[in-house]
Amino acid sequence: MPARAAIPRATSNRESRVIAVSAFRRRAVAAATLLLLLAPVVASEPVDLDVVARIRHEAFHRSQVAANLKELTETIGPRLTGSPAYVRSAEWARGKLAGYGLGNVHDEVYDPAFGRGWEFRAARVEMTAPRQLPIHALPKAWTPGTDGPVEGELVRASFKTIADIEAQRGKLGGRIVLLDEARAYKPSDRPDFRRHTEEELGELQTFPMPQDAEPGAQDTRLDEYRKRQALVRALNTFFAEEGVLATLSISSWDNGVVRVTGGGGRKAEDPEGVPDLVVAAEHYNQLVRAVERGQAPRMRVDVDARFTSETDLPATNTFAELRGSTKANETVIIGAHLDSWHTGTGAADNGAGVVVMMEAMRILKAIDARPRRTIRIALWGGEEQGLHGSSGYVARHLADWPTPTDPEQAALPRAFQRGTGPLQRRPAFDRFSTYFNFDNGTGRIRGIYAQENHAAVPVFRAWLEPFADLGATIVTTRNTGSTDHIAFDRVGLPGFQFVQDPADYFTHVHHTHLDTFDHVVPDDLKQAAAIIASFAYHAAMRDERLPRKPFVERDE
């Protein structure tokens, strides 16, 4: 999943978990738990327990999730959108999916000019004076390498607005610049790796009353977004013009975890800036203090990173399908994003989702499932840069708002565009049933977010019931965001993400150099593959498409 900042409209209730449980909430939790216990009795939704049993057997006794994840993350490695490794991963996935006997295996372009390819090989970073200090630092994606070691004085400079640039003109040439302040270490009082407690699962089934946005909040966010974008472009141009050797930022987590996403210039037209690295907090703070002591510290930086294309490359999603019988032109889609950031191997984010979805398809084929609707797997690209692959697919095949005629509006992310008229639905919109996504790390499925689709709640309860013994028990009416189901949800189509155990997703691995195979729990992925295979199957067999929630047209 991408950082939340990348998806301004995506809703998430994740934070509300930590709010103290009020007396009201405790009652609500008790009521929700009671409802859950009654649910299987109330629901009339049919569940084919023979198919469930065959799915579980295939998922647990002939699992390919660990082997596939190892191949994807270690033979191929990280998969930045547009990188040569991304292309190899799509080829690998197509080969596997065809090997499972699935049909219509293909890639489809969602953006003919997504950006330049980019690769990172290795970095060596060190403070060389007043004393030697080896530094753990990794470059942001789409930033240039150094073409061999460069060395210069270390300085600190703050750029909050474009006005700050002029104050620094002429001062930073030949220097290495610390962009952030030091940050005090925050010890955590919670274990790094956690499963949801029953209390948390109860709490998750309460619905926090939505708060009306402040008047003009959307305008404010848009304004902030524009300013930030303009500042980044201006800084990249400024640093390159001034001959800044490199810029450094502090990792957003402590304990040596280096959290890195993108920077520089993805698009060929963007200023690419200068080498730009994220530094482990424990090292970054030392650099800031060395500057503050006035000891004229010096650094040497050697980053082996390069653009692999001069022009913007097309970007693709990968698909395969198990063709339906009597309702073959209706679709159920299951998906996850194939792209990742570049410093780990994209194992939890989102190799886990990729192999779970591939496994669900393999299972359905292996048990010779004959769904009425077509079940399609979608492996999305460009998720980390803002759900580009899934949004592009939905826009092309299902529904979208008209493209703005105003070029300034057209340049904005889809979520910020406005005044472009009512939603335009494609013919396939009515033939679409539902989309399921898996992208919250390795965590075992504990339930599903119904995204306020109340008519879907009893359906999900029925489908989940045969997996209660595996810890998957709750259907929450809450919304969750930050990943590809939002591309469907925002146009009024059913699109869902599962409730997953937190595991160590938000302590060690999300967008970090530690997002590697060893931090994924294969048993969790086996469970997820079984549940998702069953959900997809039952959605494809249902007499009706999955119910839809009321669609509220955007009010601009």
Next chain:
Amino acid sequence: MPARAAIPRATSNRESRVIAVSAFRRRAVAAATLLLLLAPVVASEPVDLDVVARIRHEAFHRSQVAANLKELTETIGPRLTGSPAYVRSAEWARGKLAGYGLGNVHDEVYDPAFGRGWEFRAARVEMTAPRQLPIHALPKAWTPGTDGPVEGELVRASFKTIADIEAQRGKLGGRIVLLDEARAYKPSDRPDFRRHTEEELGELQTFPMPQDAEPGAQDTRLDEYRKRQALVRALNTFFAEEGVLATLSISSWDNGVVRVTGGGGRKAEDPEGVPDLVVAAEHYNQLVRAVERGQAPRMRVDVDARFTSETDLPATNTFAELRGSTKANETVIIGAHLDSWHTGTGAADNGAGVVVMMEAMRILKAIDARPRRTIRIALWGGEEQGLHGSSGYVARHLADWPTPTDPEQAALPRAFQRGTGPLQRRPAFDRFSTYFNFDNGTGRIRGIYAQENHAAVPVFRAWLEPFADLGATIVTTRNTGSTDHIAFDRVGLPGFQFVQDPADYFTHVHHTHLDTFDHVVPDDLKQAAAIIASFAYHAAMRDERLPRKPFVERDE
């Protein structure tokens, strides 16, 4: 503190904390708690509360611990024994101690030929085929650098005994060798940073019944030690002869934490081996699996490390003192080790102890304390290699066993030597009162280990009482080991280490690249400095020396 393996005879009850509390233990805890509550009433040990108040005020309102720790760890950096930085740190400490107005500030050699100096500057390590993978790896101390990048095929080889060497002869030249197997990730269910709970403090006050050693256990340990030493020497010779490019081991902790101590050849006579690095577990496992896939992986290794002397350098401890009045030739010593490992900055291990002890001395001078006995501060070297500085001091000034005449025995660490006759006590032995040590990381003092010195228990209870409001409450009869108080304890002199909160010492910082300033909590060090200043003062004012426990001569 050093790794436990380095100090074979040191006793530690630390593990027993995790044993389930039996019914007996629960009663014992309750009894111990009751005793604690009664203690201040029972004890007749005098405490000068006016001095305590002045110590606390100076410690809390004019603290130098944070400023000193920053200087020590960031201006000077890590302080491997024998390195140029160690020499600078001793000079820095002498300057500070003299500046506080202390007397007899000096270094003293404890080993005229401890080993060669060594420095580490930076490393760049990467897998280059079949795909690119940047690796976080750091060299063991006293291992050679690469003199520029070297590249070769990656292979795995296991060396459990010297016999394994012959099987590999002729196979490893020009290669980079993985010495360990892959290790599965072990998620933790406890917070990384912890304070002791009241229950744990209660449990710590129970005394686990000592278990008799198996017959011949000492012989077995000695035999294992000899074999391990012989294997290390043989391997270092073998790897160099074969032209192995580098050897790699897995970090003993997960989550990207790189834990590194020594390797190679500290002594000029030792074979220095080849570049030898410890790799983050998440990266190491990937390397092993790449080999196991038979993909002929290749690596490039560039380690900038060097010996700073060709010959063995003398090694020193640093001392200063507040001279006593009426009993000036009797001593109370407080100490911590100045040396550290080389990949962090030795902040928790043991910069924290160094600045706490310096601060305790500063406080006593600042409040114009006039102790009857001389209070000496000792900053030890060579602790990490086996308590060399403190043991050398004790042997020279207080007591030691005769040096073995058998050269093979003489070559063994002091703790393994045997049959050398009864303990030889120097004149100062009788004039020595007690030693206090601080070396369990940043953790706040919660009490003290009395090391089975039962006569000292009521004394410590009385001295601790004015610090109960700061969380320091327990006196446990248990032993603890693994640091410099053992040098005193083993010759029958009172030597103590405090009970400290675990903090993140054994999750993030002990011997790791994260042992840095930010992982130390200055308020904890202020508390420790106040308590230790008060303990030292009261020990120096007492009519009698601190009581001693019965000395049991070694039974070899």
